[in-house]
Amino acid sequence: MKVTRPERIFLPDNFIIDEWKNVEPYFIDLENRSIDTKEEFEKWLKDQSELESVISEDLAWRYIKMTIDTKDKELADAYAFFVKEIQPHLEPYSFRLNKKLSASPFKSEFKDEAYKIYFRGVDTAIKLFREENIPLNTELAEKSQIHGAVSGAQSIEHDGEKITMQKASSLLKENDEALRKSVFDKMAERRAEDTEKLDDLFTELIQLRHKVATNAGYDNFRDYMFDELGRFDYTKEDCFDFHQSIKDEIVPLVKQFSQKKAELMGKDKLKPWDSQVDPLGRAPLKPFKDGKELLSKTTVIFDKIDPYFGDCLRTMDSMGYLDLDSKDGKSPGGYNYPLYEIGVPFIFMNSVGSQRDLITMIHEGGHAIQSFLTRDLELTSFKSFPSEIAELASMSMEMLTMDYWDEFYDNQEDLQRAKIEQLETVLEVLPWVATIDEFQHWIYENPTHSKAERKEKWISLLDAYGTGTTDWTGYEEVRAYSWQRQLHLFEVPFYYIEYGMAQLGALAIWKNSKENFEKTIADYKKAMALGYTKSIPGVYEEANITFDFSKKNIKELAEFVGEEMTTYS
Template sequence: MIYKKTRTYIPASIEIKWETLEPFFKELCDRPINSVEELEKWLHDRSELEAAVEEDFAWRYIRMTCDTTSEELLQNFQYFATEIEPKIAPFSNELNKKLVASEWVDKLDHKKYFIYLRGVKKSLELFREENIPIQTEIQVEQQKYQSITGSMSVHIGEKEFTLEQASVFLKDTDRSKRQEVWEKITARRLQDKEQLNELFDHLRSLRHKVALNAGFENFRDYMFQALGRFDYTPQDCYAFHEAIQKEVVPILRQQAEKRREALQLDALKPWDMDVDISGKPALKPFNSGAELIDKSIQCFTNINSYLGERLEIMKENNLFDVESRKGKAPGGYNYPLSETGAPFIFMNSANTFRDLTTMVHEGGHAVHTFLTADLELNDFKHCPSEVAELASMSMELISMDNWDVYFDNAEDLKRAKRDQLVDVLKTLPWVAVVDQFQHWIYTNPDHTDADRTRAWIEIYEPFGEGFADWSEHPEAEANLWQKQLHIFEVPFYYIEYGMAQLGAIAVWKNYKENPEKGLQQYLDALKLGYTKTIKEIYETAGIKFDFSAAYVKELAEFVKSEMDKL
């Protein structure tokens, strides 16, 4: 079993509610600090309090997403969002002020605290009292996305399936079956189109208000500051989109043409994009959620015993919920538990190849959680997404050499690796589309639903439109953005997947050239948490934080050469 770290500041038995938390926030605000040692003790006590609060929130979120039909679990989550979080926000701002104003702050070890203090100063710049109730409303509103999408299901034959389960049929070699299922899934999504449009319009308007209150012209510019994007600008993102369009889309267009020819079709339709072009049935790497967990433990162990042990610890402590079921929120995530030092992995397995890649992706995040568990301050563990996603996306590629755990047939293993490498490249245009769409949404805050639809199509088309012919399904194409949870729940968290995907390809290239050194550099980078700049963390991994056209071209060509070998 694993146990939470021993507390030295707040009682082990404290119930997390505002009445019990408030005295500790007040004490931290009022405590005199007369030396650099006392300042560091104050930082550790604050860190302990924040970690306890974070872990309590984590469990409320996890339990709610595991069962979106439970009113009690929803109310537990909403209690935190409405009664605890808004009351902590002004105290956090006061504590930040106290820290920055302390006469001892300049005596802290600059190398150790530079990143942390930079973030604190940015938070102080952005804090506005009037945004607290708006941010509370946003927190509550955006959870409605999961309630709406979590209840979506379709009937195929006599059985009811969640959309994740139904999507397995899109790999069926019977084209008419694929089309039937795709049309049912699409019709079900479109059924809630207006409800999701209304929800998003409300969220957009609330977010714009937050930005205006903080002195920004739009929410995009606000979020670049709020996310601590010290290392790149919106203009860099546009340049990255262009590089992907120029260097990656043509490779994927060639792959799509190979698919069309292999399937002997005049044109690829949206339901032709997931079936295996070999004419063989869909890959089935495991038969149940329990088997997926066990095989993943073995796969990670074969890479390095430490990695396998981390997943084994999670299994022993019931820190997985992997099976898809009705009423469960869609998607997958790895949620770090700040005090426990381990994470929880949530996903919607339907026994497909995609579930394998989701598991090794979230497993990469999980390893990252364990590696940063003993960092001194809770804030040191709060990695920017460009680093967090490097952990997960690299693991997808590093683990490939050990996928024989899932496939005992050599041809199936080859198919799995080929599919994975195509997916690696396919990630990049989709990231560019979602990111560019969000830039447009928030820099055009007064747009209508019709404007938004037009913008989506205009942005999506140059990136290949998924390389399918949508001409008979314009409404479905126009509505694809609603599938992306990030747009509703974590705005602007998406370009990081593109940056991290490039980084992951570079990590994998190093690993292939020298497995021992490549893996060690990767783990050394993850251990840093967020105590160094993104650039320094990438350099520790033996790679560059670079998304120029030349670098995109170099890495895309490396992936293509590896695909050609298969």
């Protein structure tokens, strides 16, 4: 498809954000503009939306370039410039514009659910805003990026070569146990060098976040973030129900196949370096050589499901909006970054040829498809949807593509292995999501805790959600600080349980696809195209599933996955 930037109505085409004085006049215009009719109010909303999309895209590119090469000081400085010199000025204006919007008599004339959701978010932003939090938010934005820089700088020596932690992790799938143990030890030793630094950083972040929350009149940062994240459709008690349901219904399933794996390997218990290896001694799955092949074959799969999906990836490739291969100095992880003005997102990842990389590509591709499906929505706020919706798009794509993975695997045994790995990973991830989420609830309910208390709490949660099938003797400290590898804790607090909720939705969509694949894809497209113009339950309903993390629902989905796993073994 051919994509061009929409014609700007409010901003000039040559608009550049290189200093605040170039940006401010447009905020002054919006703040001082008189609005005497519904039409003028609507024009004002669209002009504000255009300004938001352009500014957010500028920040996006600074972040993308910085994470591609964390060693380039100019790129880090460019991002820091925005955080220090632009962002602090945006908050007071956003607050005043929100108040102007909220006070408008014409607001009541917009009856659509989309506008009600938007206006609700504006009212919440007004409630959250405090002038004294502006410098704190600037400091938080800077400090939260330190984790990525620290992690991106981590590497180990292997066979005389310096390799990234992502590449090192892929060696944990090798059958040679001595090799796995050696690599695991080197990774643990390298991470241990940064343990104290990251522990101290996290303590600073917790203190700053608690201050932001109390400044805004909240008892704790958890309650503040529930409003900040727009969690209007569920409560903290629902999260607690999710935690318990996972312990009751999912952990026993994970324990079953973990015990089976240990038995197949002739061990009483697994070792920490055994978690990724094939129990039958087969070589690690290598579905592709490099990012180019990964993209090519993923595009073919997307074409088979729906030609529109394949076109999305081809468009991104032609525009240079993909960076897929792992390299030294690149920030860890993967993401799909929406670019609201052009309407074409950017996919960043660290592929090294593994099955996990294949899943990451499909996952981020699902996000990308949703970005395309929503690019023509009227306002930027409609395209900025909560993660419970965004992750449904990506996780569903993981499941919906499974029957097309023969594009990567011409060997039937390897194909079946890949599918079993995927289902086991889905089940394993749910307890991890619940562990991280329960950890965060405790952290911010107890913001003055000591580092020793934090360590003790984390270990107790690992025990509660664990299967007891891994022997950590001699590696207790590695386990005790395993939370430090979860970048969400540092960069995007409380954004994680959404993965678990969306995973349940994705399993329900996959279940539907087994009965009527074409209808399921049509429902998926309709739901994802809504963006945030409907409530979270409303979007799920459009996809012909329910937004439900009760014990009953999780039990039914767990049984379905268990039955499917037997067909692949």
